[in-house]
Amino acid sequence: MATETKAHEGAPDTGRRDFLYVAAGAVGAVGVAGAAWPLINQMNPDASVLALASIEFDLASIEEGQSVTIKWRGLPVFVRHRTGAEIDEAKAVPLTDLKDPESDEQRTKPGHEQWLIMIANCTHLGCVPVGESGDFDGWFCPCHGSHYDSAGRIRKGPAPKNLVLPPYTFISDTKVQIG
Amino acid sequence: MASHDSSYVPGSAVEKWLDERLPVIRWSKTHLLDFPTPKNLNYWWTFGGILAVMLVVQIITGIILAMHYTPNVAMAFDSVEHIRRDVNGGRIIQAVHAVGASMFFFAVYVHIFRGLFFGSYKAPREILWILGVLIFVLMMATAFMGYVLPWGQMSFWAATVITNIFAAIPVVGTPVLELLRGGFAVDNATLNRFFSLHYLLPFVIAAVVVLHIWALHVPGNNNPTGVDVKSSRDTLPFHPYFTMKDLFAILVFMIPFAWFVFFAPDLLGHPDNYVMANSQVTPAHIVPEWYFLPFYAILRAIDFNILFIDSKLGGVIFFAGSILVLFFVPWLDTSKVRSGTFRPMFKWFYALFVVNFVLLAYLGASPADANVLGLSVADFSKVCTAYYFLYFFVVLPVLGRIETPKPLPASISESVLGQPAAAE
Ligand code: HEM
Ligand code: FES
Numbered sequence: 363m364a365t366e367t368k369a370h371e372g373a374p375d376t377g378r379r380d381f382l383y384v385a386a387g388a389v390g391a392v393g394v395a396g397a398a399w400p401l402i403n404q405m406n407p408d409a410s411v412l413a414l415a416s417i418e419f420d421l422a423s424i425e426e427g428q429s430v431t432i433k434w435r436g437l438p439v440f441v442r443h444r445t446g447a448e449i450d451e452a453k454a455v456p457l458t459d460l461k462d463p464e465s466d467e468q469r470t471k472p473g474h475e476q477w478l479i480m481i482a483n484c485t486h487l488g489c490v491p492v493g494e495s496g497d498f499d500g501w502f503c504p505c506h507g508s509h510y511d512s513a514g515r516i517r518k519g520p521a522p523k524n525l526v527l528p529p530y531t532f533i534s535d536t537k538v539q540i541g
Numbered sequence: 542m543a544s545h546d547s548s549y550v551p552g553s554a555v556e557k558w559l560d561e562r563l564p565v566i567r568w569s570k571t572h573l574l575d576f577p578t579p580k581n582l583n584y585w586w587t588f589g590g591i592l593a594v595m596l597v598v599q600i601i602t603g604i605i606l607a608m609h610y611t612p613n614v615a616m617a618f619d620s621v622e623h624i625r626r627d628v629n630g631g632r633i634i635q636a637v638h639a640v641g642a643s644m645f646f647f648a649v650y651v652h653i654f655r656g657l658f659f660g661s662y663k664a665p666r667e668i669l670w671i672l673g674v675l676i677f678v679l680m681m682a683t684a685f686m687g688y689v690l691p692w693g694q695m696s697f698w699a700a701t702v703i704t705n706i707f708a709a710i711p712v713v714g715t716p717v718l719e720l721l722r723g724g725f726a727v728d729n730a731t732l733n734r735f736f737s738l739h740y741l742l743p744f745v746i747a748a749v750v751v752l753h754i755w756a757l758h759v760p761g762n763n764n765p766t767g768v769d770v771k772s773s774r775d776t777l778p779f780h781p782y783f784t785m786k787d788l789f790a791i792l793v794f795m796i797p798f799a800w801f802v803f804f805a806p807d808l809l810g811h812p813d814n815y816v817m818a819n820s821q822v823t824p825a826h827i828v829p830e831w832y833f834l835p836f837y838a839i840l841r842a843i844d845f846n847i848l849f850i851d852s853k854l855g856g857v858i859f860f861a862g863s864i865l866v867l868f869f870v871p872w873l874d875t876s877k878v879r880s881g882t883f884r885p886m887f888k889w890f891y892a893l894f895v896v897n898f899v900l901l902a903y904l905g906a907s908p909a910d911a912n913v914l915g916l917s918v919a920d921f922s923k924v925c926t927a928y929y930f931l932y933f934f935v936v937l938p939v940l941g942r943i944e945t946p947k948p949l950p951a952s953i954s955e956s957v958l959g960q961p962a963a964a965e
């Protein structure tokens with residue numbers, strides 16, 4: 363660079379030229395990034411997908427020991443009416459035995475312990491586990507062999523976390539709002 | 542590009558006029574007809590030509606399928622059935638595309654393992670090898686997205702499981718997952734973009750193939766002895782010697798291909814993919830297409846936490862690593878000798894690597910809670926995963942230092958014709 367300027371006697375100040383060069387490049391890069399963002403952002407969940415964010419569900423028809431799978435934001439959700447034995451079994455587990463320690467109370471709502479409401483996708487890679495099976499009287503994921511207990515907590519296999527609880531509230535004794 | 546000069550003499554006034562403006566004929570003669578090719582190439586070297594044919598087969602049948610296919614969750618499954626039952630000749634064209642993907646992968650595995658044995662990745666062919674690995678990665682992405690299009694149960698759950706791999710990335714995982722899917726779950730938005738990209742990627746592959754062949758034509762072909770070409774006595778023109786050899790191999794390759802298409806189009810597929818996608822129920826035993834099985838077994842093998850890395854992220858790191866490591870093979874292998882034929886120790890480790898890879902595929906297809914040869918699938922997969930990585934990170938670097946190679950032939954000609962004295 364320096365030797366080049368010497369050759370051009372009386373050429374404009376190269377410091378200034380370099381500055382303009384870098385500044386123009388920087389503005390150009392910001393411009394390109396700004397133009398690229400909407401082209402990528404269009405792939406994000408659209409308004410019609412986001413509109414399904416909250417549902418109400420009536421629990422009255424689910425007998426003790428029964429579960430149903432419902433759909434929330436396109437995801438399957440387990441709603442299980444647990445038996446007394448399942449609740450006792452979940453409570454008896456010491457937290458130190460758990461890969462992702464959570465007590466049974468943290469997994470349910472106070473006064474509604476019989477209801478276990480969880481997103482039904484295995485926290486490993488998203489398959490839907492099979493109910494009332496596995497080594498811990500809960501769910502077994504056939505895809506890569508994860509076992510969940512009667513509180514939906516991961517006990518064995520490659521899944522790292524307990525089945526995820528969606529945000530939900532009881533709006534009456536038999537009605538929940540999910541989302 | 543090539544080291545030898547063009548021997549093209551335009552035969553007519555029109556050819557001369559064209560040659561002065563766009564020398565395509567000159568270029569084709571140099572690169573497609575006269576290209577000097579080692580005369581000892583064996584049939585392992587015909588798979589490049591086979592791969593080129595398969596890419597064209599997939600593109601032609603794919604464009605036809607797209608004329609009848611509907612990328613919408615309500616109609617996709619039925620539209621593929623419509624192709625198979627109603628469209629004229631659709632049964633065969635759809636089968637050629639579906640079986641074609643398997644044949645394409647079979648050929649690419651042979652091609653890659655050929656390179657690993659004969660050291661075709663070593664200097665000066667590193668870029669050629671890297672472009673090849675890039676094509677392999679693009680092929681996997683293309684085939685994965687194509688498999689989602691018929692919108693059967695396997696399609697849906699493959700899409701769910703594979704996109705979920707991205708959720709393992711720390712911090713940005715979930716936003717990236719939703720960006721890829723276009724929703725919280727795999728749904729119509731996902732199917733539409735996969736169709737768009739499945740149409741696009743084969744043309745990207747074609748472009749990388751052009752670079753791959755360009756990078757081949759700078760140093761020229763490797764050969765079974767791994768010894769450099771020393772004189773024109775070591776080579777023959779590509780046409781007609783190798784065009785004929787390739788053509789013969791292509792025809793032989795077409796026999797099993799046609800057998801599958803005509804007699805067993807579904808043998809390589811999975812019956813669950815004839816059940817329409819259902820986001821509420823996962824089939825009892827999901828397995829990927831056979832060509833992904835070894836890598837799938839590696840993903841599944843990591844079912845334990847490694848320090849602060851949880852089992853899910855660990856699985857994904859090993860899965861990605863098992864493919865990415867291929868990019869670095871040219872620098873991991875320290876041996877100066879290219880061909881495995883002259884490497885007495887390497888040969889055995891290589892053979893074990895091939896067996897290990899097939900075992901990984903077998904394990905990938907086995908249910909997670911089964912036993913194989915008295916070991917649980919989980920433990921067996923860990924052993925095989927370990928050897929897969931040891932081969933690249935320990936065997937290849939160390940062998941180059943401790944192994945004494947056998948004497949190399951002085952030239953390709955000598956290896957073909959025997960000692961110069963005997964050849965006289
Ligand atoms: C690299 C080349 C390609 C590969 C490896 C590939 C692979 C696949 C696979 C595995 C399937 C699923 C078939 C089944 O299980 O039924 C598929 C489907 C499909 N592909 Fe491709 N493909 C390629 C190129 C193309 C191209 C260029 C198009 C052009 C648009 C295309 C259009 C389609 C369509 C419309 C389907 C859905 C119909 C069906 O399932 O048979 N493909 N592809
Ligand atoms: S998705 Fe459930 S164990 Fe892998």
